Amino acid sequence: MADRGLDAPGRWTGFSPLNFVLLVxxxxxxxxxxxxxxxxxxxxxxxxxxxxxxxxxxxxxxTEPDFLARIxxxxxxxxxxxxxxxxxxIVLSLPIAWCAARGVSPLxxxxxxxxxxxxxxxxxxxxxxxLLFVASIGLGAVAGTMTIMVDTIGFCGRFxxxxxxxxxxxxxxxxxAIGAGRGSVLVGAILPDIMPSLINSSLFALExxxxxxxxxxxxxxxxxxxxxxxxxDLFQYRNASMIILAIFVIVMVMEIITDKLRARIQ
Amino acid sequence: MLDLVTENSAxxxxxxxxxxxxxxxxxxxxxxxxxxxxVLDGINxxxxxxxxxxxxxxxxxxxxxxxxSLIGLHPISGGTLRCFGDPVGMQGTRAQRLSMRRRTGFVFxxxxxxxxxxxxxxxxHGLFGxxxxxxxxxxxxxxEDWRLRAMHALAEVDLADKAMERADALSGGQQQRVAIARxxxxxxRLLIADEPAASLDPVSGRNVMDLFTQLCRDHAITLIYTSxxxxxxxxxxxxxxxxxxxxxxxxxxxxxxxxxxxxxTFDG
Numbered sequence: 001m002a003d004r005g006l007d008a009p010g011r012w013t014g015f016s017p018l019n020f021v022l023l024v025x026x027x028x029x030x031x032x033x034x035x036x037x038x039x040x041x042x043x044x045x046x047x048x049x050x051x052x053x054x055x056x057x058x059x060x061x062x063t064e065p066d067f068l069a070r071i072x073x074x075x076x077x078x079x080x081x082x083x084x085x086x087x088x089x090i091v092l093s094l095p096i097a098w099c100a101a102r103g104v105s106p107l108x109x110x111x112x113x114x115x116x117x118x119x120x121x122x123x124x125x126x127x128x129x130x131l132l133f134v135a136s137i138g139l140g141a142v143a144g145t146m147t148i149m150v151d152t153i154g155f156c157g158r159f160x161x162x163x164x165x166x167x168x169x170x171x172x173x174x175x176x177a178i179g180a181g182r183g184s185v186l187v188g189a190i191l192p193d194i195m196p197s198l199i200n201s202s203l204f205a206l207e208x209x210x211x212x213x214x215x216x217x218x219x220x221x222x223x224x225x226x227x228x229x230x231x232x233d234l235f236q237y238r239n240a241s242m243i244i245l246a247i248f249v250i251v252m253v254m255e256i257i258t259d260k261l262r263a264r265i266q
Numbered sequence: 267m268l269d270l271v272t273e274n275s276a277x278x279x280x281x282x283x284x285x286x287x288x289x290x291x292x293x294x295x296x297x298x299x300x301x302x303x304x305v306l307d308g309i310n311x312x313x314x315x316x317x318x319x320x321x322x323x324x325x326x327x328x329x330x331x332x333x334x335s336l337i338g339l340h341p342i343s344g345g346t347l348r349c350f351g352d353p354v355g356m357q358g359t360r361a362q363r364l365s366m367r368r369r370t371g372f373v374f375x376x377x378x379x380x381x382x383x384x385x386x387x388x389x390x391h392g393l394f395g396x397x398x399x400x401x402x403x404x405x406x407x408x409x410e411d412w413r414l415r416a417m418h419a420l421a422e423v424d425l426a427d428k429a430m431e432r433a434d435a436l437s438g439g440q441q442q443r444v445a446i447a448r449x450x451x452x453x454x455r456l457l458i459a460d461e462p463a464a465s466l467d468p469v470s471g472r473n474v475m476d477l478f479t480q481l482c483r484d485h486a487i488t489l490i491y492t493s494x495x496x497x498x499x500x501x502x503x504x505x506x507x508x509x510x511x512x513x514x515x516x517x518x519x520x521x522x523x524x525x526x527x528x529x530x531t532f533d534g
Binding site for chain 2: 192
């Protein structure tokens, strides 16, 4: 049945010797690192009872009304940090992204510098920004809001700029051809074209802001994280479990809301 | 015609003394994208106010490049080019370029509308560049007199009833008519169209060309367009300019264009 003159193609045609060497090198590095930082079976065996003991001390979560009222206020503050920080970040990202977008930027080749600035904002982790703002502004929610704002600019600045670069060129040319300035081309042709992408990125930014804002309190930048740190520092594990539950609920609620909004935009 | 010349002369004071200038004057126009091949290789072309000129030629002969060079969308590589009496390209300033574009309407082969905006907003975009136009990106924010001008322009292309529909909900022919309304809303003195009927079926293409020439005649607008359809070139233009390998092959009145001319234009 088989045609004797017909050969099947080789099995590993896309796999060069160089790829093989690289794969082996990466595998060796992972194995060597595991010896240093991965938990040993003995450590795991000893850790399981410790974890079980901790979970036992965390249950049942503290549901005293006074405590619930206190963390309710902290949750509200966390939302406020996330919302205000993300909103300011999204608004500031628009002009920054415009200046950073290649081929669209009013700064011409200067767009590279703006892009580098946005990359810098993005590569520094949010907890490091929080430490910087706590050190410069002081403890509390304002430092948290500033952190979320900077983090959002790093995130949205990049995605907004990429969306602007990918916007349809023909409507932009059509407006330029009749004498529209760069600003008019931006608001008349680019922004309407990329609006779904802008809204999508903004919703992701908001979701990310809520997740970030719950941990910023660990370094003193306000929100529910501050209560969590106090609970662990004072060995109040039933309080800690209630706070973790509350964090889980607010992150889940936020994800459900943003998922629904995204589905509507699609 | 007379008031066009007067307005033109007022724009360039010293020309008023030396009589009417051509609307467009190109001398030895050169354009190259890669410094190896000249897309436009010494074009000489004069277009007077009120003329309707068809540019013909095979693909890649430089028609679209010439149209876009006329309004400075593609910077020229050599030669001189004057539009409305002002220099365009290397010799012209940014202010002169913007001023010239604001007196020009441009219709592309593909309609180039902002798909997510309403038809009315798209037509109002034609007023971008006028003083205080930055907020005219949506009809909701535009000045009332601009909204009315846009509605009049839409009525001229028989689409006033579609004003509040999204641009991408219209057929290809209707979208091209919206693009014409956008180009005409500012009452330009020069209308440039790059293969305006190429993406349309024969009947819609004919309707669009009828509309074009009628509106240009009614408002004394100079029309320059490119076309691959020889019937469109000969039937709607006063003059036909053929390009071949970036040069003018012939430039003569439309009624004197022969089959042999067309064969020369498109052969080899």
